Amino acid sequence: MAVAGGSLPRYVGQRLLLLVPMIWLVLTLVFLLLRVAPGDPVSAAVGGRLAEDELERRREALGLDRPLVVQYLEYLGQVARFDLGNALSDNRPVLEIIQDNGGATLTLTMGAFLFALVFGIPLGLLAGRRRDSASDVFIRVFGIVTYAAPVFVTGLLFVLLVSGTGWPTYDIASPMTKFNTETRTHILLLDVLLSGSSEAIWDVVQHHLLPCFVLGLFLSGVFIRLVRVNLLQTLKGDYVEAARARGIAEKHVIRRHAFRNALVPVITVVGLQVALTLSGAVLTESTFNWPGLGTELIDYLNARDYAAVQGLVTFFAIIVVVVSVLVDIVNALVDPRVRY
Amino acid sequence: VKRTRGILAAVSAGVLMTSLAACGDDSGGGSADEGSGNDSGSGGGEAWTLGTTESITAMDPAGSYDFGSWNMQYSIFQQLMSVPAGESEPVGDAAESCDYDDPTTVTCTLRDGLTFSNGNELTSSDVKFSLERNINIADPNGSGVLLAQLAGEDGKARADAIETPDDTTVTFNLNSPDTTFVKLLSTATTSIVDEETFPGDELLGDDEVVGSGPFKLSQYKEGEQVVLEANESYDGDKSAQAPQVFVQFFKDTGPLKEAISSGQVDVAWRTLSPTDLNDLEGSDDVEVIEGEGSEFRYWVFQLGNEEVQDVAVRQAVAQIIDRETIAEDAYDGTVTPAYSIVPPGFGGQKDSFQEKYGEPDVGKAKQILDEAGVETPVELTLGYTPTHYGPNLVDEATELSNQLSESGLFETSIEQAEWEQYQTLYKKNAYDLFALGWYPDILDADNYLTPFLRDGGFYSNNYSSDEVNELLDQELAETETSARDELISQLQDIVAEDVPLVPSWFGKNVAVATPQMNGVGETLDPTYIFRLWEISKSS
Numbered sequence: 052m053a054v055a056g057g058s059l060p061r062y063v064g065q066r067l068l069l070l071v072p073m074i075w076l077v078l079t080l081v082f083l084l085l086r087v088a089p090g091d092p093v094s095a096a097v098g099g100r101l102a103e104d105e106l107e108r109r110r111e112a113l114g115l116d117r118p119l120v121v122q123y124l125e126y127l128g129q130v131a132r133f134d135l136g137n138a139l140s141d142n143r144p145v146l147e148i149i150q151d152n153g154g155a156t157l158t159l160t161m162g163a164f165l166f167a168l169v170f171g172i173p174l175g176l177l178a179g180r181r182r183d184s185a186s187d188v189f190i191r192v193f194g195i196v197t198y199a200a201p202v203f204v205t206g207l208l209f210v211l212l213v214s215g216t217g218w219p220t221y222d223i224a225s226p227m228t229k230f231n232t233e234t235r236t237h238i239l240l241l242d243v244l245l246s247g248s249s250e251a252i253w254d255v256v257q258h259h260l261l262p263c264f265v266l267g268l269f270l271s272g273v274f275i276r277l278v279r280v281n282l283l284q285t286l287k288g289d290y291v292e293a294a295r296a297r298g299i300a301e302k303h304v305i306r307r308h309a310f311r312n313a314l315v316p317v318i319t320v321v322g323l324q325v326a327l328t329l330s331g332a333v334l335t336e337s338t339f340n341w342p343g344l345g346t347e348l349i350d351y352l353n354a355r356d357y358a359a360v361q362g363l364v365t366f367f368a369i370i371v372v373v374v375s376v377l378v379d380i381v382n383a384l385v386d387p388r389v390r391y
Numbered sequence: 392v393k394r395t396r397g398i399l400a401a402v403s404a405g406v407l408m409t410s411l412a413a414c415g416d417d418s419g420g421g422s423a424d425e426g427s428g429n430d431s432g433s434g435g436g437e438a439w440t441l442g443t444t445e446s447i448t449a450m451d452p453a454g455s456y457d458f459g460s461w462n463m464q465y466s467i468f469q470q471l472m473s474v475p476a477g478e479s480e481p482v483g484d485a486a487e488s489c490d491y492d493d494p495t496t497v498t499c500t501l502r503d504g505l506t507f508s509n510g511n512e513l514t515s516s517d518v519k520f521s522l523e524r525n526i527n528i529a530d531p532n533g534s535g536v537l538l539a540q541l542a543g544e545d546g547k548a549r550a551d552a553i554e555t556p557d558d559t560t561v562t563f564n565l566n567s568p569d570t571t572f573v574k575l576l577s578t579a580t581t582s583i584v585d586e587e588t589f590p591g592d593e594l595l596g597d598d599e600v601v602g603s604g605p606f607k608l609s610q611y612k613e614g615e616q617v618v619l620e621a622n623e624s625y626d627g628d629k630s631a632q633a634p635q636v637f638v639q640f641f642k643d644t645g646p647l648k649e650a651i652s653s654g655q656v657d658v659a660w661r662t663l664s665p666t667d668l669n670d671l672e673g674s675d676d677v678e679v680i681e682g683e684g685s686e687f688r689y690w691v692f693q694l695g696n697e698e699v700q701d702v703a704v705r706q707a708v709a710q711i712i713d714r715e716t717i718a719e720d721a722y723d724g725t726v727t728p729a730y731s732i733v734p735p736g737f738g739g740q741k742d743s744f745q746e747k748y749g750e751p752d753v754g755k756a757k758q759i760l761d762e763a764g765v766e767t768p769v770e771l772t773l774g775y776t777p778t779h780y781g782p783n784l785v786d787e788a789t790e791l792s793n794q795l796s797e798s799g800l801f802e803t804s805i806e807q808a809e810w811e812q813y814q815t816l817y818k819k820n821a822y823d824l825f826a827l828g829w830y831p832d833i834l835d836a837d838n839y840l841t842p843f844l845r846d847g848g849f850y851s852n853n854y855s856s857d858e859v860n861e862l863l864d865q866e867l868a869e870t871e872t873s874a875r876d877e878l879i880s881q882l883q884d885i886v887a888e889d890v891p892l893v894p895s896w897f898g899k900n901v902a903v904a905t906p907q908m909n910g911v912g913e914t915l916d917p918t919y920i921f922r923l924w925e926i927s928k929s930s
Contacts, residue, residue, distance in 0.1 A: 088811070089809070089811040089812035089815060090809075090810070090811020090812065090814070090815075091811075092531075093531060094811055094814050095810070095811060096448075096456075096457070096532060097456060097532075098810070098811075098814045099779065099814070099827060099828065099829075100829070100830075100842070100849065101536065101849060102849040102851075103818070103849075103851060105536055108529075108546075109531040110531075112529065112530075112531045113531050139531070140448060140532060141447075141448050141449060141532070141613070142449065142454065142532075142594060143613065148613075151612070151613065152614075207645070210646075210649055214649055214652065214653050215653075217653070219655065220646075220649055220650075220653070220655075337642060337643065338646075339646070340641050340642055340643070340646040342612070342614060342615045346614065346642055347614065349642070350446070350614065350642065355811060
């Protein structure tokens with residue numbers, strides 16, 4: 052994005068200011084879409100067994116009979132005070148939901164990124180280096196398939212494959228039962244590390260591997276293609292030709308000159324992949340009964356729990372928007388042309 | 392078969408799978424024993440794990456009205472009465488007995504020496520407090536509405552509704568005669584809470600609840616897991632057979648089926664699809680156990696629509712519907728055809744539809760319509776929702792529609808809507824005939840009559856009959872069993888005659904368990920109370 056003036060602080064300030072209208076827009080859209088959709092938390096929970104007058108009484112008790120404008124302004128006021136309210140269907144504070152379940156989503160997405168980088172970058176590098184070879188074709192096809200295949204399909208296939216081996220295929224709850232892990236950070240992986248129990252750590256790692264791998268596989272497709280294309284482009288660069296002309300070995304040319312430059316756009320894309328990762332996490336969590344925010348979001352959506360859905364989507368939106376701004380800022384730092 | 396599936400999956404997922412699969416080995420954990428803990432139980436059993444797709448709205452009895460919450464509350468709290476497995480009449484639990492002094496007065500005598508798991512005494516004052524707070528909090532997710540007999544016109548608990556003359560006596564003064572009230576005292580909505588722990592005007596946090604039931608809540612992680620520990624201070628007939636029970640919550644049936652297949656949970660209860668159950672029946676590793684159920688599926692006529700205002704049209708549908716075929720083709724035989732709106736086993740139950748209509752017969756249906764002068768084919772719009780009652784309802788709707796169309800007497804169309812929209816549509820007369828389901832709050836025939844028949848029922852189908860309303864009042868007030876059963880039978884006959892709805896099937900109560908589990912089959916009865924305290928796991 053070209054910005055007149057070119058000052059980095061000014062550019063950063065403008066990007067930060069843009070946060071406010073972006074988040075407001077998301078909040079408003081979520082609020083309206085939920086109200087446009089048929090049903091409400093009361094009919095979702097007990098609509099099939101209580102008479103209309105009792106349903107109405109319950110709606111009144113929840114304040115759902117008030118004018119939409121009043122509800123909307125109240126909602127915006129809450130968010131402005133960093134209060135995301137309480138879920139209507141089970142009275143849980145939304146911030147508590149984020150605290151309790153956010154750790155599972157965090158470890159899932161971080162693990163998936165790790166898998167994606169570990170698989171995606173070397174494979175992309177290999178494909179770029181051996182352009183049009185059999186391995187290049189195979190890796191390209193692999194990249195397309197992993198990106199195109201829906202996460203829940205891949206996930207179910209892996210569950211089917213792994214289920215016969217005794218490897219855990221769902222959730223991360225067993226440490227709570229088997230090892231009585233104390234909740235300290237709400238991030239189970241950290242909690243078991245703090246507990247120092249090697250058994251518990253191994254158990255938690257085992258439970259993480261499959262979901263992280265499946266989501267990571269999905270993300271790796273993007274990295275494979277990106278690294279490959281960028282490597283091919285950098286390999287055509289004058290400075291690479293110059294390096295070759297100086298008699299530098301091809302492996303050094305690739306490692307020291309081409310590869311590093313090929314990774315610059317990848318760093319940008321890693322940030323932008325956050326939104327993709329979060330949406331993938333929702334599906335992955337659902338597939339693996341993973342107790343993260345995505346699973347909670349689906350539950351609350353099914354329950355038409357306006358407050359919880361608004362709160363969780365707001366949280367997701369803030370993360371995506373903030374990361375996008377951070378990416379812009381990093382871009383501006385790395386490449387000064389961006390801010391001019 | 393399992394191996395073949397694995398190979399197919401491997402091919403489909405690609406070569407990278409092998410690297411991960413190679414990591415899995417039997418020592419990796421996740422086996423049934425590991426997943427379930429391995430402590431020795433005070434009753435000689437082991438800890439075990441239940442897997443379920445039910446969820447918990449609130450642990451506090453004043454904040455829930457759903458299977459998942461109620462089943463936790465049955466384990467954590469005591470009620471005055473309790474329904475033993477396989478029986479329909481309640482017996483004393485916290486109370487030695489509860490008896491009618493007259494049709495509007497019930498007196499309960501508590502057992503001596505009852506205590507909550509925190510050591511506090513359980514007295515009649517706690518009982519009064521528990522029921523009054525449930526009514527007064529009137530939580531939007533709660534079941535206080537079931538205690539309407541104790542509420543005044545303002546919706547709050549009447550001051551004179553519950554009397555506690557001494558520590559072990561509780562007297563309930565009802566608004567009107569109600570012979571089902573003692574049964575209500577066995578439901579989780581009447582769970583007894585500690586008045587020194589629970590606030591009177593708001594819900595208590597989920598992980599803070601304290602009761603006097605066979606288990607106490609040890610750990611609770613919302614949406615994931617409940618850990619129950621045997622309550623050592625419990626002194627009653629429902630002592631826990633295992634030191635710990637883990638309840639693992641699943642979001643979907645797929646992972647639940649996978650978990651029980653691989654032994655990661657010991658018992659799977661509610662809700663596996665008929666297809667899943669059929670698959671599992673062929674497995675050597677688990678046992679599919681069926682018990683009687685009380686889930687009810689039915690088709691309601693919207694009498695606000697001209698097409699079905701003529702009773703002959705409704706009777707013709709009742710004459711044509713082939714419930715056996717619906718049960719077999721749409722549900723793989725996992726449900727039982729329903730010929731009454733009251734399930735078998737309930738006092739006064741009779742198969743009135745079977746008696747009146749006999750076998751499905753298009754000829755008789757034609758005769759009914761001809762005699763009434765109804766022009767055929769009659770156009771009917773059938774409605775159903777694919778998002779609330781399971782995936783098989785579409786098969787049921789299609790089958791019923793085909794049966795009616797193939798008779799030549801009806802020209803049917805099927806419409807579907809997502810559950811939320813469906814509720815609005817059926818009340819707005821969008822369908823002539825629409826499908827609904829029901830689980831009882833209490834095991835009493837009235838729970839299948841009053842909500843359905845009085846003044847259009849809760850589903851507002853515009854059916855109204857003074858005779859029915861009067862009979863409902865009479866059966867609720869009748870304390871003599873045989874006389875009440877007679878009234879209930881009469882009501883079923885009227886339903887078969889007037890056909891405001893057509894019963895379709897009754898569900899079974901089904902669980903899947905590993906061979907080490909004991910007591911699962913015994914608890915599978917129409918109450919849908921999963922008596923965790925009666926289940927144990929052998930070594």
